[in-house]
Amino acid sequence: MSYAEFLAGEPVIVTAALTGGVHGKETTPHLPETPEEIGKAAAEAEAAGAAVVHVHARQPNGERTFATERFQEIDDAIRRRAEDVIIQHSTGGTGAPDAARHLPLRTDPAPEMASLDMGPLNRYDHLTSENTRGLVDSLHAEMVERGVKPELELFNDGHLNEALGLLDRRDLADPVYGTLIFGPGTLTPPTPRNFLTAIDNLPAGAQFNTLGFGRHQLPFATMGLLFGGHVRVGLEDNVYYRQGELATSNAQLVERVVRIADELGRPVATPSQAREILGL
Amino acid sequence: MSCPFLDYRLEANERQFDEPRAYCEAAARFVQPMRADICNDRYDLAHDSDCEIYLEHAGAADENEGKNEREPKNGTGNRSGDGDENRAGSGEDA
Structure with missing residues (x-):
């Protein structure tokens, strides 16, 4: 993908990352837990232009859970309000046992998409989300099944190498995303x-999504739009609308990037x- | 065993919640949900090795133990003024 796709006016897929698993309502009261x-936020995001909603699961007090049953409750709540939006489950989870990372894949029906973290990531001062190749392969195997x-999560350039390695080890359906x-x-x-540079290093034929954390969300989404990529916004990644002003909803962030795409x-x-573009 | 600095509160620092949430007495504030997993020694996490706030405050707590006996509570801690904790989208596990 490149500037040529932008000039060609290819459609952009907007993903709304609704809740996340790191911060919660202690950071912003507007974050759905x-x-x-989450179901209401998904419907609002879809109405604003999101084709995909990326979800994590939480306990009633906002803390993380990887339980299939909780993901099922979330999916059911989304489907009651938004019949068509693509549901993408997170399989991420710093400190969680590998077995727990598989649980979000086991809802009925399975999510149409799920994240696949491509390598290690440091968190706080003493934690690393390891995301070993063994875990990546086992998650991918269950996704295929x-x-x-x-959705390959490329946290840094080294993870682009990891994506190429995954392609060597396993057969990924086109297009790689x-x-x-x-x-x-x-x-x-x-x-x-x-x-x-990252765009240049993507596997041949890959479609890319663009995610900037915090204040980088809007400028990097705009760059993604300009270079033919897709974009992800939402309160998981950024809780502000502008400096010092909390975003009031996920839909507000979706509306803004849709407005820019339109311009x-x-x-x-x-x-x-989006299903057609991604080969779902 | 969970962190001795952890408490669950409905209200603090002019914030109110419907469900009791993880609060760090060392940092004097509510903590991020992912941090709460460390506080609770949940999954493969342990407050006495994974939490920098506990590590920073545990020594001081030990020193004060004789003078001001503290009843350990269930829970963990967080560093006060920890900018990373409240930075929008500093997260991961995307």
């Missing part, structure tokens, strides 16, 4: 040069169009 809140499209992630810590440093001449993909 319960299945009902259950018909789930993997990866999210380029920019921000602090282990993430790729958020500079336009690094963004362009730039990128049509926003419907869920059906």
Whole structure:
């Protein structure tokens, strides 16, 4: 994907990362945590232009859970309000046992998509989410078995090598779909040069999604739009609308990036169009 | 065993919640849900090796133990003023 796809006016897939698993309502009261809140947020995001919703599961007090049953409650709550949006489950989980990382794949029906973290990531001062190749392969195997499209989470340039390694080891359905992630810590440093380099290093034929954390969300989404990529926004990755002003909803962040896409001449993909683009 | 600095509160620092949430007495604030897993020694996590806030405050707590006996509570801690904790989208596990 490149500037040529932008000029060609290819549709952009907007993903809304609704809740996450790191921060919660202690950071912003607008972040949905319960299945009902997530279901409502998904419907609002879809109405605003999101074709995909990326979800994590939480206990009633906001803390993480990887339980299939909780993901099922979330999916059911989403489907009561949004029949068509593509549901993408997170399989991420710093500190969680490998067995727990598989549980989000086991809802009925399985999610159409799920994240697949491509390598290690540091967190706080003493934690690393290891994401070994063994875990990546076992998660991918279950995704294939259950018909789930993997969204490769590329936290840094080294993970682009890991994606190429995964392609050597396993047969991934076309198109390969990866999210380029920019921000602090282990993430790729958020500079336009690094963004362009990452695009150059994507596997041949891959579709890319663009994720900037915090204040980098909007500029990197805009770069993604300009270079023919797809974009991810939402309160999981950024809780502010602008400096010092909390975003009031996931839909508000979706509306903004849809507005920019429209100004730039990128049509926003419907869920059906997104399924076609991603080969779901 | 969970962190001695952990408490579950409905209200603190002018914040109120419907469900009791993890609060770090060392940091004097509510903690991120992922941090709460460390506080609770949940999954493969342990507060006495994985939490920098506990490690920073545990020594001081030990020193004060004789003078001001503290009843350990269930829970963990967080560093006060930890900018990373409240930074929008500093997260991961995307």
